Amino acid sequence: MDYINAENITFSYDEPEAAERHEVLRGVSLGIRKGEFVALLGHNGSGKSTIAKTFNAMLLPSGGKVYVDKMDTQDESVLYEIRRRVGLVLQNPDNQLVASVVEEDVAFGPENLGIPPEEIRRRVDEALKAVEMYDFRLNAPYKLSGGQKQRIAIAGIIAMQPDCIVLDEPTAMLDPRGRTEVLDTLHKLNREKGITIVLITHYMDEAVQAGRVIVMDSGRILTEGSPQEVFSQVELLKKHQLDVPQVTELAYRLKAVGFDLPGCPLTIEECVAALEPLLKKATVGEAYGDH
Secondary structure (H helix, E strand, O other), rough: OOEEEEEEEEEEOOOOOOOOOOOEEEEEEEEEEOOOOHHHHHHHHHHHHHHHHHHHOOOOOEEEEEEEOEEEEEOHHHHHHHHHHHHEOOOOHHHHHOOOOHHHHHHHHHHHHHOOOOHHHHHHHHHHHOOOOHHOOOHHHHHHOOHHHHHHHHHHHHOOOOOEEEEOOOOOOOHHHHHHHHHHHHHHHHHHHEEEEEEEEEOOOHOOOOEEEEEOOOOOOOEEEHHHHHHHHHHHHHHHHOOOOHHHHOOOHHHHHOOOOOOOOOOOHHHHHHHHHHHHHHHHHHHOOOO
């Protein structure tokens, strides 16, 4: 049973000066299982951010239905519970940090839920430890790096004890170190706490680490599957102006000129393992005068 289930949803933005409404989602159906780590890909305007915001009822579909643990996001009586279960982390952490002290910021969500003070203290400490920011609990957020700020924003969501965290390009404004910090945190939460992760990203190296990849284009799902299944469709992705991991691109070009590479490498390690037998074969051939 899917934890989040979108059924043939559409979404349109009203544009007063336009002759007709701008349709962003065009009959999208997808499911997210509890405990999954899903990467959602697509270029700007593909609809990936819009559909993510329907998962916690920040946006309501113009047509179709979105269910979270069987609760209809358009049912106002369960809106509070849906937003408690599905947390949303935005691209810019500065837009989510509201207090002048880190631990007070993390406590903001649970306080709004009416949680007792002693339970808030426990949740804040646990959430900061989960993102490895406990030692910074008394710091001012503005003094932190981009990656640290984003981890504090994630801690604020964790303190509300969600089943699922949806992240809208959380590493887009970060340097490589900050990106690594945030990605490591998400995988740890998924692995150790069983939190469902939906990661919107345009970084292919982040997508290959997911359990499932969903690719959107022009308001529809273009393809989905494991990273291997999705990124092996190089020509389809290129046709829609989408990238593939660099090592996958290298393997694709080598195959095009006659090199017999097995499978679809997604990481440097996989690419080296695929190339090594070919290089050894070429070296042996040269030693014996084969040309």
